[in-house]
Amino acid sequence: MSSGSAIRGSRIGSSPMRPDERSEPAPRREVTYWCAAGHEVEVRFAADVVPPETWDCIRCGQPAGLDRANPPGKSRNEPYKSHLAYVKERRSEADGEAILAEALAKIRRRRGGA
Structure with a gap:
């Protein structure tokens, strides 16, 4: 015999558990950036957005670029x-x-x- 509420495990105002059948997610594209340390960063953007030239690497914090062969150099930290x-x-x-x-x-x- 179960006790408690029938909506256990969810909260008021939470998002639906599955995607809505009547709507589609916005079109997206994945852009890959590479930093000087060789890390690969994949970022999703809306399909109609022009991706920026550089993006901060999530592993080392250095700038990452779109060209794998020529990633941007390390940023200079000012004391x-x-x-x-x-x-x-x-x-x-x-x-x-x-x-x-x-x-x-x-x-x-x-x-x-x-």
Whole structure:
């Protein structure tokens, strides 16, 4: 004797268990990409979409291309730069000293110092 609900194992609003007989899935095509490490990535696109030239490899994260014989090279990872490193690229030591002196002078005037 069974107990419980007749709809056990499904939830409200879930998709049907089998494809609908009255509709067809959109036409698709499979495009294959290759990365420099030799990995093969298969991606499905809609039939009317132009596939991009490169796609990220799902195994190594490097760019993969459509040409198996000439895959794109490895992407160059830029090292992490702090905010201070970017500031030092834009300003010289002399500029920094001048800005610091100006800011300190403003603080001293507000506090009533010399």
